Amino acid sequence: MKVAVFSTRSYDRKFLDRANIAANSPHDLEYFETKLNEKTAPLANGFPCVCIFVNDTADAATLKSLAEQGTKLIALRCAGYNMVDLEAAEELGLKIVRVPAYSPYAVAEHAVGLILMLNRRLNKAYNRVRDDNFTLDGLLGFDLHERTIGVIGTGKIGTIFAQIMNGFGCHLLGYDVHPNDEFSGISGAKYVDLPELLAKSDIISLHCPLVSSTYHLINRDTIEQMKPGVMLINTSRGQLVDTRAVIDGIKTGKIGYVGLDVYEEEDDLFFEDYSNNIIQDDTFQLLQSFQNVVITAHQAFFTQDALTAISQTTIANISSWEQGNELSHEVKVPVAQ
Template sequence: MKVAVFSTEPYDRKFLDAANAAAGSPHELVYFDVRLEPKTALLAAGFPAVCVFVNDDVSADTLRALANGGTCLVALRCTGYNNVDLEVAAELDMKVVRVVAYSPYSVAEHAAGLIQMLNRKLYRAYSRVRDDNFSLNGLLGFDLHGKTVGVVGTGKIGVIFAQIMHGFGCHLLGYDPYPSPKFEALEDARYVDLPDLLAQSDIISLHCPLTPENHHLINATTIAQMKDGVMLINTSRGKLIDTKAAIAGIKSGKIGYLGIDVYEEEEELFFRDLSDTVIQDDTFQLLQSFPNVVVTAHQAFFTREALNDITTTTITSISDFEQGNPLKDEVKLPQKVATPA
């Protein structure tokens, strides 16, 4: 099957080609560096399938343009699908598949890395020593042992992150509408309501998908409920945090540390080299200016193990679609529950 693969980098091609070869090279993969959006959807004309990533625009206009060109499968090489208009996909009888699970250790370990980076000022320490400055002034951190860590979202990644922080000797608070027995089994871990988690946690880490209900979960109101000087970590989706509210929290001292691998307007920034350009996003530029903020460019997933899982699952889903097999990782429009008369 011909597959148009959008938003590709050299590593995407390497791992997708390897997964395709391991499956017997059943598909013709054609790579495009550009993002998928309405004006680039024409590139996929004549392709039964497209393969897209987190910042591709799979909105109604894009889907209709794809359908006009003969595309009938959208294969997401990621877990989140908030960038897809599922209602229009269903209307067009277009199938959507995703990567339900990949190495959960990659993201959980990156979140722990951000905590250490911020706490022990490793970014400052590295730069200083490179400049032959061996002063310790301004590098004071704190012991993680004994601190309370709030885990918002206790799926596979959230549970592994909790296990890592448990290894540091932290107390654990969890919030999730669907409690995990694995989280509850951890010593000194318990579930609480979100306001209690916000009020009691020294460190808060977000590990939940983006849904319409939790858009800007972290906002002026929820930030006000947090401890003064709290550390906030986000390796999930950018729109979980209202960036302007977070900036206000940093200025007031309510947020003492912010570590993010995602940003709510990252589509025009991340996965690109903009080092020779003037970034026009003033909010992002202001965020970058704070000494207690660390931003990484959506790289938490970026390990060999995770990329192997992602590409193998993607190629398998495309093959299942071509062969008419059940789509194990299909994303379906949620069924509406009828209201009793």
């Protein structure tokens, strides 16, 4: 089956090709570096399946264009699906499949890496030594042992993150509308309400999906409830955080450290090379100007293990649809309660 694969880089092609060759009935994959949106949708004319990633746009207009061209299946090679208008997809008869899990360890470990870099100023230390400067001024950190970690979202990734931090000897507070017994089973971990987590945590790490109730979960009101000098980590979705509110919190000293692998306006920035251009996003430029902020470009998932799992599941999802089998990873419009 012909599959139009958008937002691809060399590593996407490598792992998808490997998974496709291993499939019993390989598909005809055609790769496009451009992102999917209403303007680029005509590239998929005649393709029964379109495969997209986190910063592609699958709004109503784009989906309508795809459906009119013969597309029947949208295969997401990611867990999040906030970029897809599910209601429009249902009306158009489009099936949506995703990769619900790939390597939760990859994302959890990256969150820990951001904590260590911010706390021990590893980025500054590395650059300083490269310049033959061996002084320690400005590199003072703190022991993670006995610190309190707030985990917002305790699914697979959040729970694995908590297990790692438990290994450092940290106290663990969790908040989730759907409590996880595996998180509760970690020694010393307990669930609390959000205000208590915000007030008691030295480090807060976000591991929840982006839905209407979590949009700008970190905002001026929730920041005001945090401990002075708190460390904020987000490896989940950029729009969980009100960036302007975080900037104000940094300025006042309420927020002492920020580690981000995602950004709420990342769609036109991440996965692109702007090293020879002037970035027009003033908010992003201001954010990365602070010395207590570390930003990575949505790379938390980026391990060999995760890319292998993503590719295998994506190809399997496409094959299941082609063969008329049950779609175990289908995404549907939530049923109203």
